[in-house]
Amino acid sequence: MPGKPLSNTCVDCRNADYVLTIRGRSLCRECYIQFVGYKVFKRMEKYRLRRDLPINGPCSVLLPLSYGLSSSVLLHMVHAQVQRLLSKPHAPPGFELQVLIVEPSSISSSSPPHNEAFQLLQQRYPHASFTKLPLHSVYEYVPGLGDILSEYAGPGFADDVSLPPKDRLDTFRGSITSATSIADVDSVLLNRLIVAFAKSLRCFGVVWGDSDDRLAAKTLASVSKGRGSSLTWQVSDGTSPFGVEFTFPLRDLFTSELQNYANFFPDLTDVIIPDTPLSDNILTKNLSIDQLMMRYVSSQGAKYPGVMSNVTRTANKLQASRITTDGSRCALCETLICNPKGTSSHFQLATDSNQFCYACERSRPGLS
Ligand SMILES: [Zn+2]
Ligand SMILES: [Zn+2]
Numbered sequence: 001m002p003g004k005p006l007s008n009t010c011v012d013c014r015n016a017d018y019v020l021t022i023r024g025r026s027l028c029r030e031c032y033i034q035f036v037g038y039k040v041f042k043r044m045e046k047y048r049l050r051r052d053l054p055i056n057g058p059c060s061v062l063l064p065l066s067y068g069l070s071s072s073v074l075l076h077m078v079h080a081q082v083q084r085l086l087s088k089p090h091a092p093p094g095f096e097l098q099v100l101i102v103e104p105s106s107i108s109s110s111s112p113p114h115n116e117a118f119q120l121l122q123q124r125y126p127h128a129s130f131t132k133l134p135l136h137s138v139y140e141y142v143p144g145l146g147d148i149l150s151e152y153a154g155p156g157f158a159d160d161v162s163l164p165p166k167d168r169l170d171t172f173r174g175s176i177t178s179a180t181s182i183a184d185v186d187s188v189l190l191n192r193l194i195v196a197f198a199k200s201l202r203c204f205g206v207v208w209g210d211s212d213d214r215l216a217a218k219t220l221a222s223v224s225k226g227r228g229s230s231l232t233w234q235v236s237d238g239t240s241p242f243g244v245e246f247t248f249p250l251r252d253l254f255t256s257e258l259q260n261y262a263n264f265f266p267d268l269t270d271v272i273i274p275d276t277p278l279s280d281n282i283l284t285k286n287l288s289i290d291q292l293m294m295r296y297v298s299s300q301g302a303k304y305p306g307v308m309s310n311v312t313r314t315a316n317k318l319q320a321s322r323i324t325t326d327g328s329r330c331a332l333c334e335t336l337i338c339n340p341k342g343t344s345s346h347f348q349l350a351t352d353s354n355q356f357c358y359a360c361e362r363s364r365p366g367l368s
Helices: 029-043 069-087 115-124 135-141 145-153 165-174 179-200 212-224 228-235 255-263 289-303 305-317 346-350 358-362
Strands: 020-022 025-027 060-065 096-102 128-133 203-207 245-247
Touching (some): 025 029, 060 069, 069 128, 096 179, 135 145, 135 165, 135 179, 145 165, 165 179, 179 203, 179 358, 212 228, 212 255, 212 289, 212 305, 289 305
Parallel strands (some): 060 096, 060 203, 203 245
Antiparallel strands (some): 020 025
């Protein structure tokens, strides 16, 4: 633009003033949206082009939405991709977008029900199908879970099947004492519900809304909780042990970059439940490891973003660890159980009882 100082101009289109700087590039609104959106678009190519997937027939992808910043931004971006696909006459077969909301109020009593947001989402994202489930519907989607939880909780816990599922789950959670163990078991149950729901819809994949820094926090927390052997599928793109593909399309983006993106879309910001920053007054011993790691990553990640992306990148390069296993799976989290050399699980199999992996054992009531 003649007469305009060059320094105000967007470095990509050179056609508008820049509004934000991302990774050393000063970009205008449109170019920022494109820059950030392209990182997700690239990761969704597998489903858009149906690479290694059946080319005909329906192909559904499940996006679990927590109303948090990351998963809401992911929905916005992936929905835009579906919309573009549908508008083109000779587009590749593409995918159908399914969205599952596990009601935040059913996970934590301090979260609001957020019912208006569910209606808003359906109006604003018409090319996606939405389902809302409470966490306790995991009893319905995972047959036999009641027995598994009873055995897991041990003799001190009595599961009353005549109670409504919500009360059953609350009683079970009440039997676990430490914040870390409750958060760990909740995340296992959440994962089981999401996977079981994805399978009930015959989805080929689950796309998770974890940003780069969140994946870094998850990596560090998983190792501290003894879930290091399941790191690969928890943070890497590829086949999960549950038979569905896991993809993390936001893995190249930081939370602050997603926040800047969301700020461009007021429609999007009003469905998002902002993260309540963990008060510094909360005693560290009352925080779960996940919360501690998130606090650490958000304070240090702001100062050293390179370190956090390194954590995520390194974890993403890990091969499924060469664990010694006889193929038996943990009854609670469904991942393969590592058997130390020379031991066998035949005894447990012979007694027909459920087996739990090392990490789940650590969160068991009485031990936590
Ligand atoms: Zn531009
Ligand atoms: Zn387990």
